[in-house]
Each structure stands twice: as structure tokens, then as C-alpha cells.
Amino acid sequence: MRRAEPWLALAGALALVAVAWAAPWLRFILTLALAKGIAVLGILLLLRAGQVSFGHAMYAAVGAYVVAFAAPSMGDVLVLLPMAMLTAGAIGLVIGLFITRYREIFFSMLNLALSMVLYSLLEKFYAITKGSDGIRVAPLSIAGMPMDGPMAGWVMFGTALTVAACFWWVARQYLISPMGEALAAIKTRETRLEFLGVSARGVLLVAYVLSAIMAGAAGAIIAMTSRHVTPLLAYWTSSGELVFIAILGGAGGVLGPFLGAVTYELIRVYAAAAFADIWQMALGLALLAVILFAPGGVWGVIAGLLRRARAT
Amino acid sequence: MSAAQRDDSVLLEARGLRLAFGGVKAADGIDLSVRRGEFLAIIGPNGAGKTTFINMTTGYLRPQGGSIHYDGEEITGLAPRAIVKRGIGRSFQLPQLFTEHTVLQNAALAIAARRGVWHPFAPLLSMSVIDEARELLNRFGLDGIRDSRADSLNEGARKLADIAMATALRPRLLLMDEPTSGVAASEKMAVVETLARVLREAEVTAVFVEHDMDVVERFSDRVAVWSQGRILALGPPGEVLRDPDVLREVIGVAAVDPSAASGAGPSREGAPDA
Numbered sequence: 001m002r003r004a005e006p007w008l009a010l011a012g013a014l015a016l017v018a019v020a021w022a023a024p025w026l027r028f029i030l031t032l033a034l035a036k037g038i039a040v041l042g043i044l045l046l047l048r049a050g051q052v053s054f055g056h057a058m059y060a061a062v063g064a065y066v067v068a069f070a071a072p073s074m075g076d077v078l079v080l081l082p083m084a085m086l087t088a089g090a091i092g093l094v095i096g097l098f099i100t101r102y103r104e105i106f107f108s109m110l111n112l113a114l115s116m117v118l119y120s121l122l123e124k125f126y127a128i129t130k131g132s133d134g135i136r137v138a139p140l141s142i143a144g145m146p147m148d149g150p151m152a153g154w155v156m157f158g159t160a161l162t163v164a165a166c167f168w169w170v171a172r173q174y175l176i177s178p179m180g181e182a183l184a185a186i187k188t189r190e191t192r193l194e195f196l197g198v199s200a201r202g203v204l205l206v207a208y209v210l211s212a213i214m215a216g217a218a219g220a221i222i223a224m225t226s227r228h229v230t231p232l233l234a235y236w237t238s239s240g241e242l243v244f245i246a247i248l249g250g251a252g253g254v255l256g257p258f259l260g261a262v263t264y265e266l267i268r269v270y271a272a273a274a275f276a277d278i279w280q281m282a283l284g285l286a287l288l289a290v291i292l293f294a295p296g297g298v299w300g301v302i303a304g305l306l307r308r309a310r311a312t
Numbered sequence: 313m314s315a316a317q318r319d320d321s322v323l324l325e326a327r328g329l330r331l332a333f334g335g336v337k338a339a340d341g342i343d344l345s346v347r348r349g350e351f352l353a354i355i356g357p358n359g360a361g362k363t364t365f366i367n368m369t370t371g372y373l374r375p376q377g378g379s380i381h382y383d384g385e386e387i388t389g390l391a392p393r394a395i396v397k398r399g400i401g402r403s404f405q406l407p408q409l410f411t412e413h414t415v416l417q418n419a420a421l422a423i424a425a426r427r428g429v430w431h432p433f434a435p436l437l438s439m440s441v442i443d444e445a446r447e448l449l450n451r452f453g454l455d456g457i458r459d460s461r462a463d464s465l466n467e468g469a470r471k472l473a474d475i476a477m478a479t480a481l482r483p484r485l486l487l488m489d490e491p492t493s494g495v496a497a498s499e500k501m502a503v504v505e506t507l508a509r510v511l512r513e514a515e516v517t518a519v520f521v522e523h524d525m526d527v528v529e530r531f532s533d534r535v536a537v538w539s540q541g542r543i544l545a546l547g548p549p550g551e552v553l554r555d556p557d558v559l560r561e562v563i564g565v566a567a568v569d570p571s572a573a574s575g576a577g578p579s580r581e582g583a584p585d586a
Contacts, residue, residue: 178424178436185410185421192408195370196425196481197396203429 004306009168009255013161016262020157026269027153031225033258033265034160036245039218040257041171042211043246048175049204050187051103055111057238058118059088059212063219064229065122068135077142077159081220088216089209096208100201103190115234122231134230137223156225163217164258171254174210183207215242244283248290250297259298323348323383323485323517324400329368330377331361331541338364339375340541346485346519351508353528353549354521355562356538362521363405365538366487369519370402371395382485401483405490405521407474411463415454415473418462419445422480445480451510452476467494468503475507479514486511488520492527500524504531525562529553537561 016034020027039060046053063084070080099110122129129135140147147155174180182203185193193200223229232238241264249260264283271282294301322345329342338361346352354362367373369380371392379388387395410418420441427441449455452472457465462473471491478486491507492500508531511518522528528535528549535552537544539561545552552558 173433173435176435176437177431177433178421178429179431181413181417181421181424181436182429184412188411188413189408192404192410192477193425194392195396195402195408196422196477197393198425198429199393206430 005172005253005255008302009165012255012258013165016161020154024150024153027157028225029265029269030262031153031157031160032222033261034157034164035218035221035225036242036265037218037249037258037261038160038164038167038221039215040242040245040249040261041167041254042214043242044251044254044257045171045174045180045183045207045211046204047246047251048180048183048187049207051107051204052243053111053211053239054108054236054243055113055115055239056211056215056242057236058111058115058234059092059215060219060222060238060242061115061118061122061229061231061234062088062091063216064223064233065129065135065219066216067220067223068137068229071138071140075138075140076144077140077147077155077224080140080224081159081163081217084220084223085213085216088219089213092209092212092216093205096205096212100204100208112236112239115239116236119231119234119236122234129231132231134228137227137229140224156221160221160225163221167214167217168254168258170210175254179203179206244287248287248297250294250299250301252296253299253303256297256299259302263298321348322346324369324519325381326365326369326378327381328378329365329375329380331364331368331373331375337361337541339368339378342378342541342543344536344543344546346517349515349517350533351511351517351531352519353532353535354519354538355523355525355528355535356544357561360538361541362538363489364541366402366489366519366521369395369487370400396481396483399482399484400487401478401481401485402487403471403475403478403489403491405493407470409462409465409470409473409477411461414459414461415449415465415469416442416445416458418473418477419448419458419480422477423448426481448476448480451506451513453506466496468496468499471495472503472506479510479516482514483516485517485519488518490521490523492522492524500527525553 016030020030039056043053043056066084066087067080070083074080095114099107102110123131142155175183182193182198186200186204190200193203219233222233245260245264246257248264249256249258267282267286268279271279275282290297296303324346326342326344329339331339336359342365354365356362364373368375371387371390371394374389379386381387382398382400385398387398410421413421417436420436423441423444424436446455446458449458452475454469454472454476457469462470465473471494475488475491492504495503504527532549534547535549536546537552537558544561545555545558
């Protein structure tokens with residue numbers, strides 16, 4: 001399975017490029033899907049340790065607002081992206097030092113609470129953030145070349161795909177490293193980890209900061225693609241969406257988040273077009289179907305098919 | 313191993329340890345010196361405070377009074393991690409394995425824990441770790457089941473894997489909480505035999521809680537008898553297990569157990585559970 005994965009990833013990336021080329025109106029949707037997939041990859045790291053964050057959209061919002069604030073003075077994608085990731089990572093470190101003391105429901109709810117604090121700050125400090133009106137992102141450039149027209153869409157799509165590929169590789173290597181395996185050990189026997197002389201908190205903190213960086217990158221890409229940021233990015237439903245996608249895509253493999261995000265966005269777009277008033281129901285039914293019939297998510301289904309194909 | 317070859321200096325020294333849970337005195341002034349290289353068995357009825365002693369020594373519980381010195385340094389009340397780093401390992405009455413990992417991965421994680429876990433991009437199962445893990449598992453007779461998930465093993469294998477993980481840290485002192493409980497009677501001696509060989513080879517000092525008097529008699533250099541948070545008797549198994557007070561204390565409990573009703577003696581199994 002592990003050997004087949006890079007080929008699957010490559011095939012998936014090519015398919016995305018093909019779709020984005022054949023159906024230009026989907027390019028924007030797919031860019032957002034890739035960005036969300038990156039954030040969900042961070043959720044997946046925490047899920048390995050058995051922890052669910054219901055507040056990770058706050059780091060995406062941090063990344064997005066960094067882009068919105070910095071774009072007028074230094075509006076280059078190659079500057080804004082690392083800046084957003086660093087800021088989200090730094091805030092993740094500060095919050096993580098405190099939050100990694102907690103597990104399970106306390107971990108989930110503290111993340112939720114902090115994300116709602118950020119949401120209210122973004123909404124109330126109108127003078128700085130323009131409240132719920134949000135901020136329009138100033139025109140951007142990439143490596144000094146101004147981005148405009150259809151080219152901008154392709155640049156952002158390419159950026160999202162590149163960043164997604166990088167983080168996919170990072171997560172893949174990280175999860176089979178001692179630190180990544182220790183994450184799963186937190187889920188099963190945290191006490192034993194301590195008696196092996198390993199700080200479970202430290203192990204979880206590394207994953208937490210990494211997940212914050214990923215969410216920060218996702219938020220930056222979303223801001224640069226949609227060119228408009230609002231406090232809704234930090235709202236708890238946005239965090240819930242990330243967890244939703246993680247379950248939809250499956251937490252068993254690092255391709256899961258991207259499969260989940262693309263599936264999610266496509267269902268959302270087509271369901272909204274087909275049944276405008278009840279499109280959320282289509283999403284709900286999709287999740288219900290996954291939980292009942294494919295607990296391993298989209299990734300679980302594909303992995304199962306591959307295994308069967310190899311067995312015969 | 314004859315006693316004459318031993319270095320008799322003290323490795324672990326507990327002085328006046330006290331700990332009460334509500335009204336129950338789990339440690340009521342425990343004084344115990346563990347000598348370098350010895351195998352010290354702890355016996356006694358359930359609730360006598362045997363596990364509490366291990367928990368205090370390994371930092372899981374903080375004593376309310378008294379002190380613990382290890383290799384000349386005070387370790388009273390240090391966190392488990394700090395104590396592990398000083399060379400004290402422990403195994404558990406209920407094996408604490410990483411149940412979603414294979415036996416090999418469990419061993420590898422313990423080895424990685426010793427070497428340093430903070431490499432984000434080097435795989436856990438690198439060649440050198442696999443080699444050491446397989447050698448470790450081999451010593452414990454577990455290499456044949458290295459690819460089984462830890463939650464699929466029988467009790468004997470789980471106990472050995474648990475102890476193997478503790479020894480992967482190369483401790484100088486190993487505290488084992490009932491290494492043979494739950495192990496099928498037919499495997500028991502083989503398990504202890506393996507264990508004793510590995511520990512002697514690695515020159516590990518061992519303290520183990522044990523209910524099987526055959527095991528105690530054969531594998532311990534000294535026996536400490538626990539009763540209501542105190543040490544009732546301490547000495548070579550040949551003497552201690554024939555002491556009338558000890559017989560009353562340990563066999564008294566065994567007699568309550570119907571399975572021990574036929575011909576209870578010092579060489580029989582004591583309390584079956586706990």
C-alpha cells in the first residue's frame with residue numbers, strides 16, 4: 001500500500017490538473033479543496049494521537065488574516081505564504097504549550113473555545129479587521145510578477161497543488177518516524193510512553209505545531225484565492241468542516257484528507273446546484289453513508305479495492 | 313551466580329516510606345536496601361502495598377514521607393520520565409503495550425525512546441533499529457511473532473514483550489510487577505527461565521513482585537515479605553519461606569483460596585490474583 005501511494009498521489013494530482021483545465025469554473029473549487037485538504041492533514045496528525053480539534057479553523061484564519069494585513073505592503077505569494085505559516089506555527093506553539101496538557105473532550109473543547117475567542121476578536125475590533133465585512137486582499141504578485149486575470153487562478157491552483165504535495169510528503173515521512181509512531185502510542189498507552197522516558201506532551205506538541213502550520217498555509221491559500229477574508233474563517237462551523245472532511249476522507253492514509261476535501265467540495269457544489277434549499281442534507285447523507293458503510297472513508301474504500309486487486 | 317561474586321553495595325535504598333490511601337496504609341515505614349546485581353522477590357497478600365512500593369520507586373506515586381535513593385542520588389518524588397532516564401525500568405502487572413502496533417514496532421519504539429525519539433524524518437523502522445529490535449525479541453523468544461499486533465498475543469507473550477520493552481532502555485534496575493501472573497502454568501517456568509537468563513546477561517538488578525513460591529524459591533536471592541504496608545521479613549528464600557510468621561501471613565491467604573486447599577506449603581502458589 002505504501003509503495004502504491006505515491007503513484008496514486010501522482011495520478012490524483014494529474015486528474016485534478018486535467019479537470020481544472022477541462023472545466024475552468026471548477027479550478028477555483030479545486031484550489032479551495034486542496035487548501036482545505038492541507039488543513040485536514042493537520043487534523044489527521046492529531047487524530048493519530050486520538051485527539052480531535054474542534055478549533056483548528058483558527059489557525060487557517062490566522063494565515064488568512066496575515067495575508068490580508070500584509071498584502072498591501074508585500075503582496076508576493078512567495079513571501080505571504082511562509083509568513084502565514086510561521087505566524088500560525090508560532091501561535092500554535094504558544095497555545096499548544098497549554099493545550100497539550102489536555103486530552104479528548106477537554107482538548108477538543110479548549111480548541112473550540114480559543115477559536116471562538118479569535119472569532120469574536122476579529123468581529124469586534126472593527127477598526128482593525130473591518131468586522132464581519134471582512135478585508136479585501138490587495139492585488140498579489142508571484143516572484144515579482146503581478147498576477148491578474150485567468151493566470152492568477154492557475155498560479156493559485158499550482159501553488160495549492162505544490163504546497164499540498166510538500167505537506168503530503170512531510171506528513172507521510174513524519175508519521176512513520178519515531179515521533180509519528182509515538183503519536184499513535186499516545187492513543188493506546190500514554191503511560192507506557194512516559195515510562196519509556198518519552199514526553200507524551202512533547203510528542204503531541206510537535207504534531208500540534210505542525211498542524212497549526214498546515215492550517216496556516218491552508219488559510220493563506222484560501223485568502224489569496226478568494227481575495228476576501230472574514231471572521232467566518234475562524235467560526236466553529238469551519239473547524240467542524242475540517243473534522244467532517246477528515247472523517248469523509250479517512251484518517252488511515254495521508255491521501256485521505258485530499259480525497260475527502262475534493263469529494264466534499266464537489267458534493268457541495270453539485271448538491272447546491274441541484275437542490276438549492278436542502279444541499280446540506282446531501283452532505284449529511286454522504287457522511288452518514290461513510291460512517292455506516294465505509295468507516296475508513298474514501299481512502300479506506302480505495303485502499304480496500306487496491307488490496308483486492310492485488311490479491312486476485 | 314554465587315553470592316560471593318556479588319558487589320554488596322546498595323543500588324536502591326528506601327527509608328521510612330509512607331503513603332496512605334484514605335485510611336489504608338499502603339506504605340507504613342518501608343525500609344529496604346536493594347543490592348547491586350541481586351534478584352529480590354517481594355511477596356505478600358493482596359493489598360499489602362507491593363505495587364505501591366514499585367509505583368513510588370518509579371515516580372508514579374509520590375510518597376507522603378520518607379526517601380528513596382538510587383545509586384547515591386535522591387529520587388523521591390521525581391517524575392517517571394526523570395527516573396527512567398536514571399536507569400530504573402519497570403514492567404507492569406497488566407502489560408502496557410502499544411496495542412495498535414506490532415510486537416516489532418513496540419520493541420522499536422522502546423529502542424527509539426532510548427536513542428532519542430526526536431527525528432521527524434528518519435523512519436522508526438530503520439535498519440539499525442530493526443536489527444536491535446529483532447535481537448531483543450530473539451533473546452525473549454518473541455522474534456517469531458514480531459509481526460503480530462500487540463493486542464493479539466497470549467498473556468505469556470504479552471508479559472515478555474512488556475518486560476522486553478523495559479529492558480530495551482538498558483536499565484540497571486528493573487522493577488517487575490507480577491511477571492508471571494496470568495501466564496499459563498505450563499509456560500510459567502519457561503517464561504521466568506528466559507527472563508532470568510536475559511537479566512543476568514545484562515547484569516540487571518531486579519525487584520519483582522511474585523505470588524508463585526516455586527518461582528520465588530528458584531529465582532530470588534532474597535525475599536521481602538510485605539504485610540499491611542510493612543516489611544514483615546527479609547532474607548534468603550530458604551530461611552524466609554520457612555519462617556512461621558511468614559507462613560501464617562502468606563499461607564493464611566492461600567488457604568482462603570479453594571484451589572490451594574490441598575496440602576498448602578511454603579513452596580505452593582500464594583494469592584492467585586492481584
